[in-house]
Amino acid sequence: MSIQGKNILYTGAAGGLGLPATLHFLRAGATVLAVDHDAGKLAALSAAADGIRGGRLVTLQADLSDLEGFRMGLAEQAEALGGLDVVINNAAIYPSKPFQEYSIADHQAVQRVNVDAGIVAVQVALPTMRAQGWGRIINIASITFYGGWANLSPYVASKGALVGLTRAWAREFGAHGITVNALSPGAFPTDAEKIHPDPEGYTRFVLDHQSVKRRGDPADIAAALAFLASDAAGFISGQVLNVDGGWVMQ
Numbered sequence: 228m229s230i231q232g233k234n235i236l237y238t239g240a241a242g243g244l245g246l247p248a249t250l251h252f253l254r255a256g257a258t259v260l261a262v263d264h265d266a267g268k269l270a271a272l273s274a275a276a277d278g279i280r281g282g283r284l285v286t287l288q289a290d291l292s293d294l295e296g297f298r299m300g301l302a303e304q305a306e307a308l309g310g311l312d313v314v315i316n317n318a319a320i321y322p323s324k325p326f327q328e329y330s331i332a333d334h335q336a337v338q339r340v341n342v343d344a345g346i347v348a349v350q351v352a353l354p355t356m357r358a359q360g361w362g363r364i365i366n367i368a369s370i371t372f373y374g375g376w377a378n379l380s381p382y383v384a385s386k387g388a389l390v391g392l393t394r395a396w397a398r399e400f401g402a403h404g405i406t407v408n409a410l411s412p413g414a415f416p417t418d419a420e421k422i423h424p425d426p427e428g429y430t431r432f433v434l435d436h437q438s439v440k441r442r443g444d445p446a447d448i449a450a451a452l453a454f455l456a457s458d459a460a461g462f463i464s465g466q467v468l469n470v471d472g473g474w475v476m477q
């Protein structure tokens with residue numbers, strides 16, 4: 228189950244789930260092109276990666292909402308690396324307020340970062356993947372897509388779009404040796420959760436819903452991503468893998 232030597236694009240790589248997964252891939256000998264718009268968090272990622280032997284970290288500071296700027300920066304980096312083998316569309320924004328308070332522009336801003344930037348990433352990566360007859364695309368979905376959380380309508384819609392694209396791309400790219408899957412995290416205790424007014428109550432709520440009675444760890448996401456990116460997952464495509472401690476069951 229090796230990802231050694233693979234070139235992995237990871238958007239939002241400096242975030243709560245992205246940073247530990249990026250370190251996991253580096254330890255496994257992959258090259259990670261880590262994209263994020265937050266210079267401070269990218270610097271923290273570089274510092275954390277310092278000293279890891281085997282893999283290689285390349286950072287690209289880019290604002291994904293500038294789709295054409297992202298396309299140009301990514302194309303340049305991808306060419307320098309000799310192409311991308313794995314694309315992980317992970318970056319996301321998640322504003323929260325009642326539906327009526329969102330403007331159309333609010334919706335479009337979330338779609339641009341959470342979905343459209345992923346389309347750009349796949350458009351840049353696809354020629355190499357097709358030429359080599361091997362590729363892995365992993366879209367990060369969310370447990371919120373299954374219902375249960377209010378006030379997140381643009382975010383939930385964006386995750387639905389990613390699940391739809393996962394199926395459409397899986398069908399379209401499969402003949403070229405490219406698999407496309409979504410990974411749906413459950414509720415992980417990252418920074419986004421710290422704004423919760425009742426952290427202990429929220430943890431109780433999460434554990435009540437999970438089958439596995441511990442909180443998720445970013446390492447759980449990293450392990451599942453590494454599997455989906457490997458040869459071992461070559462016969463799995465168009466699926467949503469729920470990494471949520473046995474919360475959602477399909």
Ligand SMILES: NC(=O)c1ccc[n+]([C@@H]2O[C@H](COP(=O)([O-])OP(=O)(O)OC[C@H]3O[C@@H](n4cnc5c(N)ncnc54)[C@H](O)[C@@H]3O)[C@@H](O)[C@H]2O)c1
Pocket residue numbers: 238239240241242243244245262263264265268289290291292316317318319320340367368369370371411412413414415416417418419
């Ligand atoms: N943490 C959870 O419990 C949880 C649950 C369900 C789904 N998810 C999904 O997992 C993924 C990672 O979540 P996370 O918890 O690491 O979130 P996070 O907010 O910690 O990380 C997201 C990263 O994306 C970057 N980003 C945001 N907007 C950007 C832009 N315009 N340009 C470039 N970079 C941008 C941020 O700087 C950040 O580093 C997301 O897709 C999220 O929807 C997370």
